[in-house]
Amino acid sequence: MNECIFCKLVRKEIPSKVVYEDDNCVAFLDVMPRSKGMCLVVPKKHYTFFDEAFDTSSKAFDIALIIGKKIKESLEPLTVFFSVIQAQVPHFHIRVYPVYEDQIPLGENQPIETNEAELTELASKIKSVYVDWEPKKKEVVEVIKEVPVEKKKSKPKERTEEEVKVEKKKEQEKDFWKRRNLEMA
Ligand SMILES: [Zn+2]
Structure with a gap:
């Protein structure tokens, strides 16, 4: 017993x-x-x-x-x-x-x-005392939250002094050839 x-x-x-x-x-x-x-x-x-x-x-x-x-x-x-x-x-x-x-x-x-x-x-x-509450079977639903991917706004790249120089030179060259072609025409 x-x-x-x-x-x-x-x-x-x-x-x-x-x-x-x-x-x-x-x-x-x-x-x-x-x-x-x-x-x-x-x-x-x-x-x-x-x-x-x-x-x-x-x-x-x-x-x-x-x-x-x-x-x-x-x-x-x-x-x-x-x-x-x-x-x-x-x-x-x-x-x-x-x-x-x-x-x-x-x-x-x-x-x-x-x-x-x-x-x-x-x-x-x-x-x-009457308690108005019944134990209920609760379904456990796993909620997978989508984590929003933070979009990185691409900032306009800062150009270095050297890059600016190179670009300027290219422009000048283009200009030169443009003028030259006109002259040759
Ligand atoms: Zn017992």
Whole structure:
């Protein structure tokens, strides 16, 4: 039997305050929260690192965003932080922390005090928010931008003194032959 605590929570062998559930993930309130309303998004499948199941991890991130939005609208924190640290439980999960004024809910902070009644109330508040956002499959289209080639305007070449001289001489020669031809005619 799998002794993983998150697997037990997923199988409902341990009671938890679930705020969201679908075929891939469960989200519930952390019983030792770093801030009021802190939730965990846990894939139903047991694996430790994000790249062991890319597709499921991706769905978990989508759900984490939805939970973040639900928390923001129901509990009105300043913002919401997210973290993925597989240090304590070797079952992939995303932590969703509401951030209230003067409080940075870091993982290394001591858990705040809570109780069954408060957790029940928080769960029903978070659950009551409807988030109008569906994770969609996005097609990644690689756009290759054409880099416009900078057209160099050819500047009229500056003629050197020597070139000017040569040209002048040529003109003079032409002139000479012109005159001479006329004379010969
Ligand atoms: Zn597990």
